[in-house]
Amino acid sequence: MCGIVGAISKRNITPILIEGLRRLEYRGYDSAGVAVLASGNGIKRTRAVGKVIELENALEKEPVHGHLGIAHTRWATHGKPAERNAHPHLSERLAIVHNGIIENHSALRKKLTDLGYTFTSETDTEVVAHLLAHHYKEKPNLLCAFRSTLRELHGAYALGVIHQGEPNTLYCARMGSPLVIGEASEEQFIASDPLALLQVTDQFIYLEEGDHARLTVESREIWNQRNESVEYPVLRYEHAAHSMDKGEYRHYMLKEIYEQPAAIANTLDGTLAEDHVLTAALGPEAETHLADIRNIHIVACGTSYHAGLVARYWIEEQAGLPCQVEVASEYRYRTVAVPPNTLLITISQSGETADTLAALRHAKQQGYLASLAICNVAGSSLVREADWRLLTKAGPEIGVASTKAFTTQLVALLWLTTALAQANHRAPEMISANVRALRGLPRLVEKVLHLDQHIEALAATFTNKQHALFLGRGPHYPIAMEGALKLKEISYIHAEAYAAGELKHGPLALVDENMPVVSVAPSDSLLEKLKSNLQEVSARGGQLINFVCERAELDNGDGITHLSMPWVYESVSPIVYTIPLQLLSYHVALVKGTDVDKPRNLAKSVTVE
Ligand code: AGP
Secondary structure (H helix, E strand, O other), rough: EEEEEEEEEOOHHHHHHHHHHHHHHHHOOEEEEEEEEOOOEEEEEEEOOHHHHHHHHHHHOOOOOOOEEEEEHHHHHHHHOOHHHHEEEEEEEEEEEEEEEOOOOOHHHHHHHHHHHOOOOOOOOOOHHHHHHHHHHHOOHHHHHHHHHHHHOOOEEEEEEEEEOOOOOOEEEEEEOOEEEEOOOOOOEEEEEHHHOOOOOEEEEEEEOOOEEEEEEOOEEEOOOOOOOOOOOOEEOOOHOOOOOOOOOOOOOHHHHHHHHHHHHHHHHEEOOOOOOHHHHHOHHHHHHHHHHHHHEEEOOOHHHHHHHHHHHHHHHHHOOOOEEHHHHHOOOOOOOOOOEEEEEEOOOOOOHHHHHHHHHHHHOOOOOOOEEOOOOOOOOOHHHEEEEOOOOOOOOOOOOOHHHHHHHHHHHHHHHHHHHHOOOOOOHHHHHHHHHHHHHHHHHHHHHHHHHHHHHHHHHHHHOOOEEEEOOHHHHHHHHHHHHHHHHHHEEEEEEEEEEHHHHOOOHHHOOOOEEEEEOOOHHHHHHHHHHHHHHHHHHHEEEEEOOOOOOOOOOEEEEEEOOOOOOOHHHHHHHHHHHHHHHHHHHHHHHOOOOOOOOOOOEEEEE
């Protein structure tokens, strides 16, 4: 989605805004813009279609300097990517940037048109600029005008505002879209994500829903929706130590794939004893209630949803608890039957996904025992609003395609399954085997990463392909789903995943010599069943690519390629088999020449519905 940055300082803030946009570009990359209050010259706005580099080129030709400014990188919702639709939007003597969707923009547009305002864009955001100008005209007090404006907005917003009438003040507000204030000595910043500001500060204040704030170089005032003054702690950003550049890697996605051994080790740090898990990692309240949980509902989107699907196999088999998994965009609008003592688990890399957040808020009215957020961002809305939290420690994930966030979510979920199994006095041998397998996981993932060159060689199979099928069974079926999602999102090849046993019920009709079929074939209790399914594909001339355990014996033959995987303990096998599928989609995307880190039409953090 869109990303916003704002700054007020005694120094020139334009380079800070631009660096902020560069760091936020993963949120939206169809256009970008900046508005700076240039000393003595009013607000100077520069906008450009395309990536942030285009904006930088424009600023190089006509530089702007100032101590107060706002900036934006856009992911189009209303109005196609075009300079006229890029933010900031201006009205009279003010400029605004916005992330979110103003749902009543049509009614407001009509009202403002009737009042004589002219619109120059198709965006929902421009109504906010004119509405604020209108209220300021009625009463030239920016705080009052801002509050009157916010009262009229329906929908989601994070807003940054500057006005020539108050040249030393930066205003901001949030409702339904994330916004943080970054604090440093004699300067203050706002941003959609702390990552945007790590070059200037690691100290952040996380605004709550409905808050608005007024910032100067030496003061910070925050009010809630009822206009009551509120104060929040200033928190140090935990990921600040992580490197934010690509380093030696060609893409963030590749770097993040290679960071998985460390990300997994960090996520497990301090959570494992010799033969059991240390449930204190969940916090004292959750720890006390673990044994009370009788049912589990998991809600998430995209890749995080796939992590939930894998966890269902683990939780039902190992902890003996019924578990259902649902996409958040469906769950949030339906009446859910919640049996007594049910735990709601939301899973999210960003903790700001609009559907997942709405699902959590919906769940709060449904009588759950508690809600647990599994999330990669400690200060995110999801983490702050859930009763309990379990943090993945993947570090910032910049590539739009989720990789290390997914494997660390799986690690957290297997750890949680083991904690639930422990609380329910399930077989101690199984618990200690899980602990051993989790401990050995970083090394195992490292080993699989060494297969990279072999996987790269497979990518050529996809050169002229438009479609692909992915097959798996048991907990590897969601892994096949994740493999298919990765391939489609970064290589634009249409890919579908099936539980291998379902093939003969329809999809087998698609199989011929032009259809690559990727299978996940660990040496588990379902291997013999899977073998029969693969024979069905071979018999129809399908091109099989099998990621197969070194201990499993699969048929060879024309059109069959095997990539040998190390033997792994069954519980952690879905995590290990994720790695080659990530690498495969990465190399296919290279062959196809797509923008790996910023695939078309997508955004990293989906903060609108
Ligand atoms: C995965 O590669 C995607 N980019 C996407 O499906 C993502 O997992 C989804 O939007 C959910 O995001 P979250 O984990 O931040 O909530």
